[in-house]
Amino acid sequence: VSTDRRCRDSFSFIHFHCFPGEDGGVVLKKSSLRCRRDTQSSRRDTSDTRREGDSANTQATMEFSSKDxxxxxxxxxxxxxxxxxxxxxxxxxxxxxxxxxxxxxxxxxxxxxxxxxxxxxxxxxxxxxxxxxxxxxxxxxxxxxxxxxxxxxxxxxxxxxxxxxxxxxxxxxxxxxxxxxxxxxxxxxxxxxxxxxxxxxxxxxxxxxxxxxxxxxxxxxxxxxxxxxxxxxxxxxxxxxxxxxx
Structure with a gap:
């Protein structure tokens, strides 16, 4: 059985392994794998894109309203x-x-x-x-x-x-x-x-x-x-x- 827990900057895979117990029951053992997203790169790309867009919009606005x-x-x-x-x-x-x-x-x-x-x-x-x-x-x-x-x-x-x-x-x-x-x-x-x-x-x-x-x-x-x-x-x-x- 596996599931994943996600947050803003990272996510984890949790695995549950089933083993037979001595008394005939079932024993669950958990293991997890934690991974970190490359958020800095994505944020930087998003920020750069946003800045470029804002710059373009500002320039367009200034050109449009320069007389005003x-x-x-x-x-x-x-x-x-x-x-x-x-x-x-x-x-x-x-x-x-x-x-x-x-x-x-x-x-x-x-x-x-x-x-x-x-x-x-x-x-x-x-x-x-x-x-x-x-x-x-x-x-x-x-x-x-x-x-x-x-x-x-x-x-x-x-x-x-x-x-x-x-x-x-x-x-x-x-x-x-x-x-x-x-x-x-x-x-x-x-x-x-x-x-x-x-x-x-x-x-x-x-x-x-x-x-x-x-x-x-x-x-x-x-x-x-x-x-x-x-x-x-x-x-x-x-x-x-x-x-x-x-």
């Missing part, structure tokens, strides 16, 4: 440079002046310089990344329609903002808040499949901050401390509208 990887690298590098001193590398002087005034408004409203800088940095990161997406032709036809709708809404918001400033006692906080919220929603829809959840959160934080009813009310107070900032912001918006930028 390059775009991600650009976005990461430019995001790390997103501060007020480097912003002029990516946007025009007029927009830069508007951003500076928005920063001052945020700093005075929150009373927190670090928080105001973070809000502005988030705003710049959003602008830079969306600019890169446009430059690399990442938007499809449907998304380009959304982009046009966003530009129209932004233009409407700029016209409304300057009108409220130029004509006394016409400011309506809910109108301005709703326009900013509409811009936010269109922008989120535009970048939905292109930017990360973290970038979506940045968009929400920026637009929610500037659509804050209390902030807008203080900003449009004719005798309030924010009036000089609003004057420069509206001057810049008028120039951007004249140039066709927004």
């Amino acid at each position: 990887m390059a775009l991600k690298a650009q976005k990461k590098i430019l995001s790390s440079m997103a501060n007020r001193s480097s912003v002029q590398m990516f946007i025009d002087d007029t927009t830069s002046e508007i951003l500076d005034e928005l920063y001052r408004v945020s700093k005075e409203y929150t009373g927190n310089k670090a928080e105001a800088q973070k809000i502005l940095k988030n705003l710049i990161k959003i602008a830079v990344k969306i600019g890169l997406l446009f430059r690399n032709n990442r938007f499809n036809e449907e998304e380009l329609v959304i982009a046009k709708d966003f530009k129209k809404k932004l233009n409407q918001g700029a016209m409304t903002a300057t009108s409220f400033y130029e004509v006394d006692f016409t400011f309506e906080q809910t109108v301005m808040s709703d326009l900013l919220s509409d811009c936010r929603d269109l922008l989120l829809k535009l970048v939905n499949t292109h930017l990360t959840t973290k970038s979506h959160d940045r968009i929400n934080r920026v637009f929610n901050h500037y659509s804050d009813p209390q902030l807008l009310t203080k900003l449009y107070d004719p005798s309030g401390p924010f009036r000089p900032h609003l004057t420069k912001i509206c001057k810049g918006l008028n120039k951007l509208m004249e140039d066709g930028t927004i």
Whole structure:
């Protein structure tokens, strides 16, 4: 009688030999033969094959997504440079002046310089990344329609903002808040499949901050401390509208 016991690295053959006993019974004697598999070789072959397969797959993936990887690298590098001193590398002087005034408004409203800088940095990161997406032709036809709708809404918001400033006692906080919220929603829809959840959160934080009813009310107070900032912001918006930028 024989059987074998197997494990991962070895196996044994066990033999049972039958002999007649002195009392007429049967005596069983066991012997075994243990063999070791050549597992190191098989493992090495399997590992080599797996490495070759992984290498081939990685190479294929890199070749397939090289454009995406390059775009991600650009976005990461430019995001790390997103501060007020480097912003002029990516946007025009007029927009830069508007951003500076928005920063001052945020700093005075929150009373927190670090928080105001973070809000502005988030705003710049959003602008830079969306600019890169446009430059690399990442938007499809449907998304380009959304982009046009966003530009129209932004233009409407700029016209409304300057009108409220130029004509006394016409400011309506809910109108301005709703326009900013509409811009936010269109922008989120535009970048939905292109930017990360973290970038979506940045968009929400920026637009929610500037659509804050209390902030807008203080900003449009004719005798309030924010009036000089609003004057420069509206001057810049008028120039951007004249140039066709927004």
